[in-house]
Amino acid sequence: xxGLDADRLRxxxxxxxxxxxxxxxxxEQYLQLQQLQDESSPNFVSEVVNIYFHESEKLLRNLRSLLxxxxxxxYDKMGIHLNQFIGSSSSIGAKRVRNVCVAFRxxxxxxxxxxxxxxxxxxxxxxxxLKNKLHELFQ
Numbered sequence: 383x384x385g386l387d388a389d390r391l392r393x394x395x396x397x398x399x400x401x402x403x404x405x406x407x408x409x410e411q412y413l414q415l416q417q418l419q420d421e422s423s424p425n426f427v428s429e430v431v432n433i434y435f436h437e438s439e440k441l442l443r444n445l446r447s448l449l450x451x452x453x454x455x456x457y458d459k460m461g462i463h464l465n466q467f468i469g470s471s472s473s474i475g476a477k478r479v480r481n482v483c484v485a486f487r488x489x490x491x492x493x494x495x496x497x498x499x500x501x502x503x504x505x506x507x508x509x510x511x512l513k514n515k516l517h518e519l520f521q
Contacts, residue, residue, distance in 0.1 A: 400520055405478075407512055412475030430518045435513060436476050441467045442509065445502055449495070460490045460498070467505075476509045 402408045419426040441463050448460050464487045471480035482505045489497030 388442070390428060394418075395519065398515075402515055402519070407478050408475045409477040409513055410475065411472060415474055431474055431516055431520070434476075436471050437470060438467065445505075449498055449502060457493050464490060472485060476512050479505065479512055483506050501502045518521060 388414060399408075407482055415430060416427055423429075444463050445460060445467075448454055448456065448463075464483050468480055468483045468487065471477075471483060482501060486501035489501050504517075
């Protein structure tokens with residue numbers, strides 16, 4: 383009986399993971415991250431992803447704070463935060479978040495405040511989707 387439940391759970395997880403890949407939320411880097419998990423570190427992926435979420439929350443706050451400053455002009459500082467976000471998103475396979483960060487970086491490189499504000503809104507949206515789906519996956 384327990385084996386059937388475990389098989390059903392595994393099948394549900396595989397379906398959810400397939401959905402996340404199909405929707406472009408995750409890419410193959412996530413699978414590489416999973417391959418690093420073993421018996422000695424059974425929670426490796428969830429721990430890495432939780433660190434990512436913690437750091438990403440700080441980056442989002444910093445980006446929002448920079449853009450909300452009416453005197454804002456430090457696009458170089460914004461670029462540094464975005465480069466960090468791009469790197470960490472790439473390392474866990476957060477494909478759509480990474481892609482939005484790249485577009486955000488392009489707007490920042492052009493000193494396009496309106497484009498940056500739109501990109502921040504989209505980034506927060508995609509980040510929320512990623513966070514909710516990965517929490518669902520880890521449950």
